[in-house]
Amino acid sequence: ELKLLCGADVLKTFQTPNLWKDAHIQEIVEKFGLVCVGRAGHDPKGYISESPILRMHQHNIHLAKEPVQNEISATHVRRALGQGQSVKYLIPDAVITYIKDHGLYT
Known part of the structure; x- marks a missing residue:
């Protein structure tokens, strides 16, 4: 599904x-x-x-319904990366490495 x-x-x-x-x-x-x-x-x-x-x-x-409110959205992460801001504590290090290796959101 x-x-x-x-x-x-x-x-x-x-x-x-x-x-x-x-x-x-x-x-x-x-x-x-x-x-x-x-x-x-x-x-x-x-x-x-x-x-x-x-x-x-x-x-x-x-x-x-989230048991804990989480305001980390993909839109927020993409915007931060596009502005050259760190997303170190928002997403896993492996994802950050993949994004950098593939030149995403720059």
């Missing part, structure tokens, strides 16, 4: 004009589904109820 795993910050971007095509959102939630991890300052239930596509397929959207 394959699902899109994303933070609530990504779920919110489904509402951003010209960022996602409705057909792509429809395909993701209808064919695969998604698991959404909460983020501080975001309301994933609200995002679902405000979107006709997400609302229609809400049975295939699972909201994950």
